[in-house]
Amino acid sequence: MTATMTPxxxxxxxxxxxxxxxxxxxxxxxxxxxxxxxxxxxxxxLMILIGLFGAAAVELPNEASAVPLGPDGEPVRDSFYWVHxxxxxxxxxxxxxxxxxxxxxxxxxxxxxxxxxxxxxxxxIKESVEPTSSYAAVLATASHGVRMQYDYTHDRAGLPGAVxxxxxxxxxxxxxxxxxxxxxxxxxxxWTKVETVRPATLPATVEVGLFVTSPDHIESAxxxxxxxxxxxxxxxxxxxxxxxxxxxPDHVGGGPQSAxxxxxxxxxxxxxxxxxxxxxxxGIASPGNIVPLGNFLVGTFAGLIAVMVVATTYITAEYRRGxxxxxxxxxxxxxxxxxxxAIVLGAVTFVVGLVTAAxxxxxxxxxxxxxxxxxxxxxxxxxxxxxxxxxALLAVAAVFALAVGxxxxxxxxxVALVIAAMILPYILATSPVLPAxxxxxxxxxxxxxxxxxxxxxxxxxxVFTYYTPTSGYFPLSPLAGFAVLCGYAVLALGLAVVLLxxxxx
Amino acid sequence: xxxxxxxxxxxxxxxxxxxxxxxVVALTVSVSAGVLTVTTCSTxxxxxxxARVSLSGIYLGQVAVAIxxxxxxxxEYGTGxxxxxxxxxxxxxxxxxAKAAVLIAAVLVAGTVAVFGSLLAGWxxxxxxGFTEDHGYQMLSLADGPLLRAGIGSVCYLILIALLSxxxxxxxxxSAAAIGVVLGLLYLFPIITQMIRxxxxxxxxQQIAPMTAGLAVQATVGLAxxxxxxxxxxxxxxxxxxxxxxxxxxxxxxxDA
Numbered sequence: 001m002t003a004t005m006t007p008x009x010x011x012x013x014x015x016x017x018x019x020x021x022x023x024x025x026x027x028x029x030x031x032x033x034x035x036x037x038x039x040x041x042x043x044x045x046l047m048i049l050i051g052l053f054g055a056a057a058v059e060l061p062n063e064a065s066a067v068p069l070g071p072d073g074e075p076v077r078d079s080f081y082w083v084h085x086x087x088x089x090x091x092x093x094x095x096x097x098x099x100x101x102x103x104x105x106x107x108x109x110x111x112x113x114x115x116x117x118x119x120x121x122x123x124x125i126k127e128s129v130e131p132t133s134s135y136a137a138v139l140a141t142a143s144h145g146v147r148m149q150y151d152y153t154h155d156r157a158g159l160p161g162a163v164x165x166x167x168x169x170x171x172x173x174x175x176x177x178x179x180x181x182x183x184x185x186x187x188x189x190x191w192t193k194v195e196t197v198r199p200a201t202l203p204a205t206v207e208v209g210l211f212v213t214s215p216d217h218i219e220s221a222x223x224x225x226x227x228x229x230x231x232x233x234x235x236x237x238x239x240x241x242x243x244x245x246x247x248x249p250d251h252v253g254g255g256p257q258s259a260x261x262x263x264x265x266x267x268x269x270x271x272x273x274x275x276x277x278x279x280x281x282x283g284i285a286s287p288g289n290i291v292p293l294g295n296f297l298v299g300t301f302a303g304l305i306a307v308m309v310v311a312t313t314y315i316t317a318e319y320r321r322g323x324x325x326x327x328x329x330x331x332x333x334x335x336x337x338x339x340x341x342a343i344v345l346g347a348v349t350f351v352v353g354l355v356t357a358a359x360x361x362x363x364x365x366x367x368x369x370x371x372x373x374x375x376x377x378x379x380x381x382x383x384x385x386x387x388x389x390x391x392a393l394l395a396v397a398a399v400f401a402l403a404v405g406x407x408x409x410x411x412x413x414x415v416a417l418v419i420a421a422m423i424l425p426y427i428l429a430t431s432p433v434l435p436a437x438x439x440x441x442x443x444x445x446x447x448x449x450x451x452x453x454x455x456x457x458x459x460x461x462x463v464f465t466y467y468t469p470t471s472g473y474f475p476l477s478p479l480a481g482f483a484v485l486c487g488y489a490v491l492a493l494g495l496a497v498v499l500l501x502x503x504x505x
Numbered sequence: 506x507x508x509x510x511x512x513x514x515x516x517x518x519x520x521x522x523x524x525x526x527x528x529v530v531a532l533t534v535s536v537s538a539g540v541l542t543v544t545t546c547s548t549x550x551x552x553x554x555x556a557r558v559s560l561s562g563i564y565l566g567q568v569a570v571a572i573x574x575x576x577x578x579x580x581e582y583g584t585g586x587x588x589x590x591x592x593x594x595x596x597x598x599x600x601x602x603a604k605a606a607v608l609i610a611a612v613l614v615a616g617t618v619a620v621f622g623s624l625l626a627g628w629x630x631x632x633x634x635g636f637t638e639d640h641g642y643q644m645l646s647l648a649d650g651p652l653l654r655a656g657i658g659s660v661c662y663l664i665l666i667a668l669l670s671x672x673x674x675x676x677x678x679x680s681a682a683a684i685g686v687v688l689g690l691l692y693l694f695p696i697i698t699q700m701i702r703x704x705x706x707x708x709x710x711q712q713i714a715p716m717t718a719g720l721a722v723q724a725t726v727g728l729a730x731x732x733x734x735x736x737x738x739x740x741x742x743x744x745x746x747x748x749x750x751x752x753x754x755x756x757x758x759x760x761d762a
Contacts, residue, residue, distance in 0.1 A: 039682070050697060058703040291702070298700040302693055309685035316681065320583055373702075411681035412572050412579060419688045420568045427695055428540075433561045438543040470699045 022331055022340040030344055033317075036310045040348070043306025044356040050299030051360040052367065060372030067280065067290060067377050068132045070152040071200035074458075075290075075377055077215075078131040078152070079253030079275030081260025082124065084209025090176050091242030093208055096188060096234035097121050097140045098168035104217035104227035114227060117143035117464050119214040120277070121163075121231030123173045125180050126207045127199070131253040134201040137211070137277070138171045138182030138194060142229070146171070147462070148182040148194040153279050155462040158184045158194040174240065178202050209247070210236065212260065212273035218464060228260065228274040235267035278463045282376070283471035292376040292472035293386055294454030296364040297357060300390055301423060307349050307394050308418045311401035314345055316411035324505045334500045338406060342399045342493065349398040354391030361387060376472075378456045389453035389478065396482070396489050397422060400447065403492035407499055421488075422447045430470050440475040447488045449474075452481025508594045508603035516577070516607050525573040526615040529663070533566030533619035538626040546635035546642070555636055556655040556725040559627025563659055563720065566619055567666045570612055571687045574670035577604050579680030587762045597757045601675060605750065608667045616663035620656050651725035658722030658739055665719065665739070665746045666691075672749025676756050690745070691716040708732045715745045 030036055070076035102119045106112040122139025136150035138158070146158030146169055163169045170185040180202070182194040214229035238244045249262040253275060260273040282292055315338075318324040331337050361383065365375060378386075401418040408414040425448035429439030443449055452474035459467050467473035474481055516522050540561040546553055581587040594600050636642040646652065669690070674683035694714030698707050711717045711732035721731050721738030728734070733741065 035679070035682070050693075050700075053697070054700045057701060057706055060702075295700055298696055301696050302689060305685050305689045305693070309681050313679075313681045411583075411679075412576050412684050415681045415684040416568050416572050416688065419685070419692070420565060423688070423692050423696075424564060424568075427692055428561075428564060430699060431695065433557055433564075434540055435544055438540070 019336060019340065022336060023344060025327075025330070026337075026340045026344040030314065030348060036314065039306050039310040040352050043303040043310075044352055046302035046306065047297075047299035047356045048360055048363070050302055051296040051364045054296050054298060055364040055368040055373070056371060058371065065374055067374055069377065070132055070279070071134045072151060072153055073379070074153055075280040076132055076152040077253070077276045077278055077280055078133075079251070080120075080211045080213030080277055081249070081251045081262065081271060081273030081275075082209040082211035083247040083249045083262050083264075083269055083271065084124075084126075084129070084207045084211075085245055085247055086205050087208045087238075087242045087244075088205040089241055090174075091238060092172060092174040092240040093123055093125075093242065094170065094172040094188075094237040094239065095123060095210060096168045096170045097163050097231055098165050098234060099232040100140055100142060100163050100229060101231075102142060102214050102217070102227050102229045105225045114217050115142055116214050116217050116227045116229065117141070118276070118278070118462065119212075119227070119229035120147075121212045121229060121233075121271070121273075122146075122210070123171050123182075124207075124209055124211050125173055125175055125199075125202075126209075127201045127203060129207055129250065129252055134199040135277070136173065136180035136182070136197050136199045138173055138184065139211075140169045140171070140231075144462075146184045146194065148197065149277070149462065150180070150197045150199050152277065153460065154197065155460075156195045158182070159186065159192070168234070173208075175202075175206070208242070210269055210271060211277075212271040213275045213277055214273065215276035215278070215464070218466075226274060228272055230270065230272040233269045233271065236269070276463075279458070279460050280376075281460055281463045281465050281467070282457050282473065283465040283468060290376050291368060291373045293361065293378055293383065293456045294472055296360055296368070297386070297390060297454055299360065300353075300357070300393065300451075300454070301426075303353065303356065303394060304397055304422065305419055307352070307398050308401040308422070309415050311345055311349070311398035312405035312414045312418065313411050314341060315402055315405040316409060316414060319409045319505075320411070328505050335497045338403075338493070338497055338500060342402055345398050345402055346395040350391040350395035352391070353394035354387060357387045357390035376457060382456050385478070386454060386456060389482065392482065393450050393453055393485070396450065396485050397447070400485070400489040400492055403489065403496040406496035407492065418447075422450075424448075426451060426469065430468065436466075436468070439469075443469065443475050443481075444484070447485050449476055449481040450485030452476045453478045455481075508596075508599050509606055511590075511593070512577075512600075512603040512607045516611060519580075521576070522573060522611075525569050525576075526611060528569040529566050529573070529612070529615040530619045530622060532569055533562035534622035534626060535562065536565045537562030537623035538630065541627055541630040541634070544634060553636075554724060554726050555627060555631055555642055556624075556652050557720075557723045559631070560620065560623050560655060560659050560723050562619070562623050563662065563723075566616075567663060567691070567716075568688065570616070570663050570666050571670040571684060571691075573611070574608055574667040575674040575680050575683045575687065577608060577671060577674070579674040579678070579683050582678045582762075583680060591762050598754055601671075601750070601754050601757060605668055605671055608671060609664050612664050612667045613660065616660040619663070620659045624652075624656060649725075654735060655723045655725055658735060661739055662719050662722060662742065665742045668746040669715065669742070669749045672746065672751070672753040675753030676749065712738075713741060715742045718742060 067075040102116040104114045119142040120139045124137040126135040127133035140163045145160035148156045170188040172183040174181045181196040183191045185191045212231045214227045216224040217227040218224045262271040405414040425442040425446040429442045457472045670687045677683040698710040718738035719742030722735040
């Protein structure tokens with residue numbers, strides 16, 4: 001008989017040392033610590049409450065109105081004074097502008113000469129007399145030389161310099177089919193082309209005229225007054241197929257701001273007009289109470305503080321309680337522990353941020369409208385982007401806080417550091433203490449750059465306003481700002497992994 | 506007196522505290538110097554408040570003060586030391602008062618150095634950046650009433666931040682959460698104020714915000730346009746601090762440690 005040796009077999013299955021298990025362990029920790037769940041919940045509630053406060057605290061006397069949209073779907077202003085007539089087919093119009101002055105109410109009952117950089121006087125070919133209709137124009141401005149503009153958002157520079165009797169600017173618009181070409185000249189005989197453009201809609205019969213307009217005179221970031229511009233045009237020439245039938249004075253885009261007048265003298269016109277033909281921007285130049293979408297998401301700052309406290313303690317609590325030693329015994333590959341924590345935390349905070357932002361927007365928008373606010377119109381994609389990016393902002397900030405917590409291993413210092421790094425630059429950048437240039441610089445190089453994801457409004461060089469973070473403008477584009485924040489998170493995470501491997505727990 | 510001595514020993518012998526007090530000075534002075542360097546005055550009326558600009562480092566320096574104060578009690582809860590402390594001195598209000606007293610002393614010293622350093626930086630840098638008599642600016646001088654108020658007020662501000670943090674930490678019992686609450690109280694008000702589109706509401710929010718109202722004490726020009734008068738603003742912060750200490754003290758008395 002031969003004795004057989006049965007090799008040792010373990011009764012139980014060998015436990016899987018997989019990453020999935022690690023994720024499950026970290027998820028269990030996050031889910032079962034009451035303080036962390038409460039912290040995240042508190043952050044979400046604060047986000048919603050602050051949004052509601054912003055939407056409901058103020059009751060405006062006026063009704064919410066629809067924002068006029070231009071041919072490209074952008075919100076636009078279209079109000080000016082002109083003399084015009086209907087002309088059919090192809091043709092050209094030529095005129096000289098030899099003076100352009102601007103006046104503003106500088107005190108009770110007082111009018112003074114001021115400089116409104118984007119006061120405009122020039123020639124326009126327009127789809128119809130209706131506001132927001134398509135157009136192309138070549139025009140002289142107070143401080144930005146001759147420009148060719150069309151359909152509100154497009155702008156191209158022509159001859160530089162201001163107009164005066166000594167230095168008049170000759171302007172010409174030529175229509176050919178669906179295109180309009182603008183020319184300018186300093187003497188009426190040597191012409192240079194500015195641009196050929198194709199406005200969105202150009203019917204066979206268009207309105208052609210001489211227009212003047214002037215946006216608000218902006219004295220400071222908090223003060224602006226209505227202004228008007230007065231321009232003198234020399235005799236008007238119609239060529240290349242257009243036959244004139246007489247000029248009709250009129251103002252486009254009602255309201256008190258579009259008041260104006262025109263007088264015809266010695267073959268020329270003196271026209272006074274007020275308003276603007278341009279995209280609507282935020283800040284002091286924004287008419288009425290137009291609120292950008294990001295405004296109601298200011299509560300994100302509160303949510304962020306809550307999330308960063310939870311994220312930091314998610315690792316520092318392990319050090320304080322000594323649990324880190326158990327964790328590292330169970331999973332000796334230390335980088336993977338941190339990765340699992342980052343993934344679980346990032347996913348949870350992403351979902352919390354996304355859902356909360358969606359709730360804030362869905363709840364606050366109708367409330368704000370009923371309180372007389374007009375929402376800055378954005379398309380569905382932008383709205384979706386803002387909601388998703390709020391989740392992403394919280395997630396990346398949480399990972400950043402987690403990494404800093406892993407580096408410092410002390411909760412109070414780590415929490416203070418991440419909150420100060422993320423929120424203080426924003427406060428300094430928007431406070432009057434710091435000059436605007438330095439503030440913008442802070443919003444480029446600190447983790448606070450990430451707040452750019454809430455930008456839903458666009459900058460236009462052809463409209464003057466204070467483009468500040470408080471009115472929704474950030475120095476970096478949403479994607480670039482988010483990338484800066486991600487860079488900080490990756491750097492901190494890398495440092496955390498290195499230190500976690502090197503140091504004893 | 507024994508409680509005071511005990512708290513003083515703790516504050517003195519914990520290595521982190523010396524670093525934090527040093528950080529109060531370093532952060533305040535370096536941020537002030539940074540802001541001073543980028544602030545220039547090229548025209549006659551540039552509207553900048555020389556004292557405010559010189560003392561802008563307080564925005565960051567107060568964070569180190571908050572950490573110091575939060576750890577004074579939060580650290581004890583973290584390590585369980587609080588039970589030893591309460592066994593040794595059962596009078597809970599006494600402990601809180603002792604902690605407040607040593608914090609006041611420590612922040613008074615660090616804050617004075619930080620404020621003095623910042624004003625010194627302003628004294629050196631400002632004239633070179635166009636803050637000259639041609640543009641309507643005097644050299645910074647502590648003999649100047651408003652500037653003296655800004656300096657002393659800023660030190661008081663830091664002390665009150667320490668007391669507010671102490672109160673919050675006593676109530677919350679967790680360092681991380683306490684820092685979050687304190688910095689949330691300080692930083693969120695100005696951000697929410699900007700969102701509100703109504704000037705009346707904005708003014709009210711600025712009047713009750715601990716940081717905005719408290720820092721009104723730094724103003725030396727345009728006092729009429731301030732949402733709240735300088736010392737009154739500091740009073741608002743004091744009310745926050747006292748409120749936090751009362752709630753913290755009451756919870757300390759009524760809860761098990």
